[in-house]
Amino acid sequence: MKTYNYSDLSKAEIAKLVQRNVDPANEIRAIVEDIIANVQQNGDAALLDYAATFDKVTLDKLYLDKAELEALAAQVSETQKAALDTAYKNIYKFHEAQLKGEDKVETMPGVTCWRELRPIEKVGLYIPGGTAVLPSTFLMLGIPAKIAGCHEIIVCSPPQKNGGVNAFIAYVALMLGINRIFLAGGAQAIAAMAYGTESITKVDKIFGPGNQFVTKAKTIVQSTTTTAIDMPAGPSEVLVIADDSATPKYIAADLLAQAEHGIDSQSVLVCTSAEIANKTIDEVNRQVVTLPRAEIAQQAIDHSYIVVVDHLGQAVNFSNQYAPEHLILATDKWEEITGSVINAGSVFLGNLTPESAGDYASGTNHTLPTSSYAKAYSGVSVDSFVKKITFQYITTDGLKNIGPSVQTLAELEGLHAHANAVAVRSSN
Amino acid sequence: MKTYNYSDLSKAEIAKLVQRNVDPANEIRAIVEDIIANVQQNGDAALLDYAATFDKVTLDKLYLDKAELEALAAQVSETQKAALDTAYKNIYKFHEAQLKGEDKVETMPGVTCWRELRPIEKVGLYIPGGTAVLPSTFLMLGIPAKIAGCHEIIVCSPPQKNGGVNAFIAYVALMLGINRIFLAGGAQAIAAMAYGTESITKVDKIFGPGNQFVTKAKTIVQSTTTTAIDMPAGPSEVLVIADDSATPKYIAADLLAQAEHGIDSQSVLVCTSAEIANKTIDEVNRQVVTLPRAEIAQQAIDHSYIVVVDHLGQAVNFSNQYAPEHLILATDKWEEITGSVINAGSVFLGNLTPESAGDYASGTNHTLPTSSYAKAYSGVSVDSFVKKITFQYITTDGLKNIGPSVQTLAELEGLHAHANAVAVRSSN
Numbered sequence: 129m130k131t132y133n134y135s136d137l138s139k140a141e142i143a144k145l146v147q148r149n150v151d152p153a154n155e156i157r158a159i160v161e162d163i164i165a166n167v168q169q170n171g172d173a174a175l176l177d178y179a180a181t182f183d184k185v186t187l188d189k190l191y192l193d194k195a196e197l198e199a200l201a202a203q204v205s206e207t208q209k210a211a212l213d214t215a216y217k218n219i220y221k222f223h224e225a226q227l228k229g230e231d232k233v234e235t236m237p238g239v240t241c242w243r244e245l246r247p248i249e250k251v252g253l254y255i256p257g258g259t260a261v262l263p264s265t266f267l268m269l270g271i272p273a274k275i276a277g278c279h280e281i282i283v284c285s286p287p288q289k290n291g292g293v294n295a296f297i298a299y300v301a302l303m304l305g306i307n308r309i310f311l312a313g314g315a316q317a318i319a320a321m322a323y324g325t326e327s328i329t330k331v332d333k334i335f336g337p338g339n340q341f342v343t344k345a346k347t348i349v350q351s352t353t354t355t356a357i358d359m360p361a362g363p364s365e366v367l368v369i370a371d372d373s374a375t376p377k378y379i380a381a382d383l384l385a386q387a388e389h390g391i392d393s394q395s396v397l398v399c400t401s402a403e404i405a406n407k408t409i410d411e412v413n414r415q416v417v418t419l420p421r422a423e424i425a426q427q428a429i430d431h432s433y434i435v436v437v438d439h440l441g442q443a444v445n446f447s448n449q450y451a452p453e454h455l456i457l458a459t460d461k462w463e464e465i466t467g468s469v470i471n472a473g474s475v476f477l478g479n480l481t482p483e484s485a486g487d488y489a490s491g492t493n494h495t496l497p498t499s500s501y502a503k504a505y506s507g508v509s510v511d512s513f514v515k516k517i518t519f520q521y522i523t524t525d526g527l528k529n530i531g532p533s534v535q536t537l538a539e540l541e542g543l544h545a546h547a548n549a550v551a552v553r554s555s556n
Numbered sequence: 557m558k559t560y561n562y563s564d565l566s567k568a569e570i571a572k573l574v575q576r577n578v579d580p581a582n583e584i585r586a587i588v589e590d591i592i593a594n595v596q597q598n599g600d601a602a603l604l605d606y607a608a609t610f611d612k613v614t615l616d617k618l619y620l621d622k623a624e625l626e627a628l629a630a631q632v633s634e635t636q637k638a639a640l641d642t643a644y645k646n647i648y649k650f651h652e653a654q655l656k657g658e659d660k661v662e663t664m665p666g667v668t669c670w671r672e673l674r675p676i677e678k679v680g681l682y683i684p685g686g687t688a689v690l691p692s693t694f695l696m697l698g699i700p701a702k703i704a705g706c707h708e709i710i711v712c713s714p715p716q717k718n719g720g721v722n723a724f725i726a727y728v729a730l731m732l733g734i735n736r737i738f739l740a741g742g743a744q745a746i747a748a749m750a751y752g753t754e755s756i757t758k759v760d761k762i763f764g765p766g767n768q769f770v771t772k773a774k775t776i777v778q779s780t781t782t783t784a785i786d787m788p789a790g791p792s793e794v795l796v797i798a799d800d801s802a803t804p805k806y807i808a809a810d811l812l813a814q815a816e817h818g819i820d821s822q823s824v825l826v827c828t829s830a831e832i833a834n835k836t837i838d839e840v841n842r843q844v845v846t847l848p849r850a851e852i853a854q855q856a857i858d859h860s861y862i863v864v865v866d867h868l869g870q871a872v873n874f875s876n877q878y879a880p881e882h883l884i885l886a887t888d889k890w891e892e893i894t895g896s897v898i899n900a901g902s903v904f905l906g907n908l909t910p911e912s913a914g915d916y917a918s919g920t921n922h923t924l925p926t927s928s929y930a931k932a933y934s935g936v937s938v939d940s941f942v943k944k945i946t947f948q949y950i951t952t953d954g955l956k957n958i959g960p961s962v963q964t965l966a967e968l969e970g971l972h973a974h975a976n977a978v979a980v981r982s983s984n
Contacts, residue, residue, distance in 0.1 A: 211964035218663035218958075225661050226671070233653050235646035235919035243654070246898050248932050264965060296968055332932040347779045351788075356932035360779075381977040388973040420972050466947065470674050477949040482977035485950055488965040489958055491663035492946040504676050504760040504784035506944040516934045518920040519894065521905040522913055530646075530917055536639035537692060537916040540724055544848050545816040549809040549910035 129397070129412070131405050131434040134442055145433065146450040148362060148394070148499040160344045164319040171325035178316040185287050187311055190327045192293060194307040200298035209299070215267055215489040216303055222491030223272045226510040238526020243516045247277040250329055251513060252321035252355075254336030255297060257286035257313055262337075263296035268493050268508065269335045270304040276513030281306055282321055282331055286313020314338070315345035322349035330355070335508065337361055337495065358508055362499030363392035366483055367452035367472075369443040369465075370399040370408075374458035374479055379404075380411030382456055385484050387428035388421040395432040396450065398443040405434045444468045451502040454483045473502045527553060557825070557840070559833050559862040562870055573861065574878040576790060576822070576927040588772045592747040599753035606744040613715050615739055618755045620721060622735040628726035637727070643695055643917040644731055650919030651700045654938040666954020671944045675705040678757055679941060680749035680783075682764030683725060685714035685741055690765075691724035696921050696936065697763045698732040704941035709734055710749055710759055714741020742766070743773035750777035758783070763936065765789055765923065786936055790927030791820035794911055795880035795900075797871040797893075798827040798836075802886035802907055807832075808839030810884055813912050815856035816849040823860040824878065826871040833862045872896045879930040882911045901930045955981060 132145070166174045172190055179187050192200075204212075232242040253269045256262055266283075273281050283306055285293050292298075293309055301309055310328055312320055318338075324330030333356040334346060346357045366386040370379050383395035399405055416425050437443045444465050447455060451471035459465070462477045469475055473496030476483050486492045495508035522530065531550045538546035560573070594602045600618055607615050620628075632640075660670040681697045684690055694711075701709050711734055713721050720726075721737055729737055738756055740748055746766075752758030761784040762774060774785045794814040796807050811823035827833055844853050865871045872893050875883060879899035887893070890905045897903055901924030904911050914920045923936035950958065959978045966974035 207964055208968055211961040211968075214664070214958070214961040215965060218667065221663045222661050222669045225659065231653065233650050233919065235649045236642070239646065239913070239918050241650045241919040243937070244894075249898060262969060264969065351775045351779055354928050354931065356929075377980050378977070381973065381980045384973040385971070385977045388971055415973075415976070419976075420970070425973060462949075466672075469945065470677060471943075472945050474946040474948070477947060480952060480955050480981055481948055481950040482962075482981060484962050484966055484971075484974040484977045485667070485955075485958055486946075486948055487974060488962045490667050490948045490950065491661065491669040492948050500782050501784070502943065502945075503782065504943070507946060509671070509944065509946075511939070511944070515899075515930065515932070516937065516939070517897065517900050517930075518902040518914075518935060519905060520902070520909055520914055520918045520920050521890075522909040522918065524908060527908050527913075530642070530913055533639040533642040534910075534912050534916045536635055537643060538912055540636055540639075541690060541692065542848070543813070543816060543912075545809065545812040545843075545853060546912040546915060548843070548847075549806070549813045549912045552805050552809045553908055553910060 129409055129429060129432050129434050131436060134435050134437040134446060142446070142449060146500065156340060156344055160315045160341055160348060163315040164345060164348060167316050167319035167325065168323045172327050175312045175316055175320055175325065178314065179287055179311060182314060183287050185289050185291050187287060187291055190312065191308050191310045196292070197298040197301050197307065197309065200292055200295045201302055203295040204299045208296070212263065212299060212303065215264065216271065218489050218491040219267055219271045220275070223275050223510050227275055236526070236529050238523040239520070239530050241518065241520045243518050245514045246517055247279065248332050248513055248515060249278065250280040250282070250331040251278045252282045252284065252331035252334040254317055254334065254338055254342060255283060255285040256338050257288065257293065261294040261296065263300045264488050264494065265337060266297060266300040268495050270300065270306065272493070272508065272510045273513050274304060275510050278513055280329055282310065282329055284310045284312045284317035284321060287311035315341040318342055318345035318349060322353050322355040332356065334358070335495070335512070358495060358512055359497055359505045360501055363394065364389045365394040365452055365498055366454040366456060367396040367398060367447050367450055368456040368458055369440065369447060370397065370404055370458040371440055371461065372400065372404070373460040374404065376404060376407035376411045378479060379408045379458055380415050382483055383412060383429065383432070384415055384419065384425050385482070386454070387425040387432065388419060391424055391427040393428040395429060396452070397434040398437055398446050399434065400437055400439060400443065402436050405436055440465050441468070447472070451500040453496045453498045453502065456483060471503045473497050473507050557837055557857060557860050557862050559864060562863050562865040562874060570874070570877060574928065584768060584772055588743045588769055588776060591743040592773060592776060595744050595747035595753065596751045600755050603740045603744055603748055603753065606742065607715055607739060610742060611715050613717050613719050615715060615719055618740065619736050619738045624720070625726040625729050625735065625737065628720055628723045629730055631723040632727045636724070640691065640727060640731065643692065644699065646917050646919035647695055647699045648703070651703050651938050655703055664954070664957050666951040667948070667958050669946065669948045671946050673942045674945055675707065676760050676941055676943060677706065678708045678710070678759040679706045680710045680712065680759035680762040682745055682762065682766055682770060683711060683713040684766050685716065685721065689722040689724065691728045692916050692922065693765060694725060694728040696923050698728065698734065700921070700936065700938045701941050702732060703938050706941055708757055710738065710757055712738045712740045712745035712749060715739035743769040746770055746773035746777060750781050750783040760784065762786070763923070763940070786923060786940055787925055787933045788929055791822065792817045793822040793880055793926055794882040794884060795824040795826060795875050795878055796884040796886055797868065797875060798825065798832055798886040799868055799889065800828065800832065801888040802832065804832060804835035804839045806907060807836045807886055808843050810911055811840060811857065811860070812843055812847065812853050813910070814882070815853035815860065816847060819852055819855040821856040823857060824880070825862040826865055826874050827862065828865055828867060828871065830864050833864055868893050875900065879928040881924045881926045881930065884911060899931045901925050901935050
């Protein structure tokens with residue numbers, strides 16, 4: 129890990145350090161467009177073809193039903209079930225609190241406005257398969273969808289070579305009351321949910337992480353269909369802010385937890401002394417060799433870096449420019465700096481709150497904005513699964529109060545028919 | 557206006573009726589990409605060139621300052637100021653109520669999670685110019701940006717031929733405490749705000765309506781930069797649900813108010829009898845000829861339509877499939893059906909609540925999802941100008957409670973370093 133001194137860095141050097149490539153996969157656009165066009169035209173048949181080509185499996189049918197999911201879920205051990213249940217309960221409890229009604233506002237006498245929540249009716253959840261099997265992602269997307277009250281939840285996950293899905297995915301489906309999983313992966317699954325096929329309902333919004341083909345397909349359907357997406361996605365990342373109260377062993381473990389995700393993951397440490405930096409590097413080197421995914425983690429660590437700052441304020445300043453997906457405040461003084469964190473996806477406070485707690489079970493969502501998207505985007509929440517519709521009701525008196533202003537404003541914008549809609553109602 | 561009987565329509569015919577073309581402007585993609593590339597490379601110089609080419613004006617500098625805005629704003633009459641002030645107050649009051657803190661949630665003993673709002677730091681507002689000068693749009697975007705506490709608000713609006721902006725735009729800028737308006741329009745303004753130029757700050761999110769070049773540019777920057785956009789946009793539209801309690805004269809005025817926006821606007825009437833339909837058509841024909849924008853309105857009306865239903869439930873069902881930007885419930889029974897409205901941008905209740913009230917001054921936002929995007933998107937609100945960051949804090953006891961579950965889940969996903977981040981903290 130290369131180490132920089134914050135005070136030595138120019139504005140341009142900082143800008144370069146915090147920059148991530150947001151569209152590395154543009155060269156695959158044509159391939160993904162072909163897949164989308166094929167699914168749009170050939171529906172289920174295209175999906176079966178892709179399962180044979182990409183997933184190396186010949187499918188009899190495009191989904192697993194409840195009995196098949198139950199058979200798979202039976203492989204989950206009691207300890208694993210208990211852990212999944214704990215995660216479910218905590219995530220449910222935190223997300224349930226997000227669903228709130230709003231008061232009516234009488235903006236002027238006789239003019240009342242308010243917002244009401246409505247679920248997005250049809251949502252599609254993409255759960256990656258292959259080497260990274262992520263039942264936790266299924267919980268993070270499925271629980272807020274259930275709380276929001278989405279009428280139809282379509283789930284796509286790539287088939288394993290035996291034509292099934294991982295036992296944990298099956299177990300989570302049943303926890304969520306979802307009795308069908310479609311065996312489709314990659315860009316073809318996204319296309320199926322955006323356009324619909326004979327088996328798969330066209331959805332209003334697609335959620336979930338995936339490889340570069342999935343990500344590119346989501347971006348394309350977002351700009352060419354009425355189907356929305358949760359957010360743009362890039363490689364996962366963590367930024368750790370640490371001072372002398374931090375424990376290098378913990379910091380190293382957090383940096384490596386991020387690094388094991390993939391070789392393009394980024395783990396950044398911003399700390400208040402060179403001593404912390406050096407001790408952390410030693411710990412990283414000691415711990416990395418013990419990991420099953422050491423090779424991946426090492427590559428990710430190799431392109432990660434450390435910035436040494438003079439004080440915590442400088443650290444937060446750098447972090448706000450980076451806008452990390454995950455931010456760990458490895459300091460006993462976290463309460464003093466939390467208020468100045470402006471750009472981040474999810475924040476882990478103090479020395480005993482590892483990111484992995486939030487990845488799985490603290491209750492917060494782990495579907496978060498990467499690649500500096502945290503400057504404008506929030507992570508997934510119940511908000512992501514609802515719309516807020518505005519309503520207004522005007523009484524006879526209300527129309528008298530507001531009418532003249534509306535007519536004046538309509539006329540000054542040259543929209544006479546807008547003024548007339550008030551005039552016809554006022555003339556009686 | 558062509559009239560259909562709902563019960564005669566097949567599922568496919570309904571699907572066709574409710575469909576709008578969401579990407580009519582794809583053929584201009586190459587032109588817009590060129591403009592974006594030019595602004596990215598040449599910055600302010602490109603903007604000055606485009607002002608000369610497209611807006612037919614040679615600019616000395618790219619913005620109007622406070623003194624220039626004040627000089628322009630002096631042309632606004634007292635009546636007009638009063639109307640703008642009323643709109644400002646109502647919009648402010650309704651949007652202010654949207655800014656709410658949230659409670660902390662202890663998901664399990666020692667594990668506390670919560671969300672905090674943070675403003676999006678840098679936002680860009682695009683205010684169209686040309687024939688449609690929309691100070692109301694400036695209010696609808698500027699007020700929630702101020703309430704959210706955005707640090708920097710960049711405003712772009714195309715220059716008029718005299719090198720200025722409309723007096724109302726200038727007045728609204730000063731109301732909002734915005735002392736600079738950049739004289740840039742079209743795709744070039746969007747590019748400038750997405751990439752930044754010598755004069756214009758790169759923003760985190762771009763808001764505002766515009767012509768097809770603006771819309772296409774927003775779509776492109778959304779998928780190629782980290783700059784977000786408010787929502788996709790299409791032609792404006794209204795759907796009026798009416799029963800025997802409605803007044804055809806009012807319905808016709810509402811349909812025409814929508815129709816005068818542009819020839820691609822759509823005004824749909826769904827009513828419970830052929831009699832209402834016929835009376836409304838008569839009223840439309842009578843009123844349209846009196847309008848200054850009669851030619852535009854007539855063309856929009858010509859491709860609009862009426863659906864006659866058996867009862868209000870059927871009407872709401874059709875409307876939910878259409879997912880209108882604006883929905884008028886022209887019935888005394890609006891309270892009975894409001895709950896079943898699932899997909900709509902903004903809803904106008906009863907016979908005395910014209911859409912134009914919401915367009916200008918009731919308090920609700922008029923920046924709304926068109927083209928059936930209301931199935932997945934909400935209109936602009938204070939929510940659109942903030943992020944919600946999740947925080948979590950775990951105590952020593954909390955780590956004991958949650959740790960084993962996190963470790964089990966990390967191991968079952970094959971992410972050993974994630975488990976280790978808990979293990980290192982638990983071993984002390």
